[in-house]
Amino acid sequence: MKLFRLQHLFFALLFPLLFIWLVPKFDPNSSLLSAAEKDKTVLIFEKKPCFGFCPVYKAQFFSNGKVEVKYTQPGQEPKTTHFRLKKDDVKSLVKRGEATGFFQMKDRYESLIPDFPARELTMYKISKPKKVTYTEGGSPEFESYLKDLAHLVESNLNVDFGPPKRD
Structure with a gap:
């Protein structure tokens, strides 16, 4: 009877030690992390x-070429859609943004015009985000970059942002 209890005690102590030893070597999220990256x-x-x-x-x-767009048409609920670009096209968009001096820019460029549409651009450098809110006053290169981004997104959306249509 004592031998039976001693075996249970031995396994009760051995199992947690074995578990603790094996857990650091087992990484169930390793493939998920590479997909997330x-x-x-x-x-x-x-x-x-x-x-x-x-x-x-x-x-x-996204770095894999996917673009997710959440948009709102006048008088309607927000919607979400996706389109794809080539990975190299996304890389060149990022490089072009960096070439405008984005990471040296101020955080806000505002206009005195009350109804000037604001644009926000967020880019990442070493996984740290930098956001610039912009209406006017930046370099011509940055203004051109924002116009090209807007054209790229809006041409792939194929959405009418004009007044709501009446039936």
């Missing part, structure tokens, strides 16, 4: 509302 957000471009019928959306560019 592939889908890393590299750029976010957002157009804010104005008093008229301005395009309103937030486009999130």
Whole structure:
């Protein structure tokens, strides 16, 4: 009887020690982490509302080429859609943004015009985000970059941001 209890005690102590020894060697999320790294957000471009019928959306560019856009048409609920770019196209968008001096820019560039549509651009450097809220006053290269981003997103959306249609 004592031998039986001693064996149970031995296994009761051995099992936790074995478990503690094996857990650090077993990483169940290793493949998930590599997939998550592939889908890393590299750029976010957002157009804010104005008093008229301005395009309103937030486009999130991922390193694997996927672009997720959350947009709102006038008088409607927000919607989400996706489109794809080539990975190299996303890389070149990021490099072009960096070339405008984005990481040296101020955080806000505002206009005195009350209904000037604001745009926000967030880029990542060593996994740290930097956001610039912009209406006007930056370099011509940065202004051109924002216009090209807006054209890229809006042409892939194929959405009418004008006044709501009446039936």
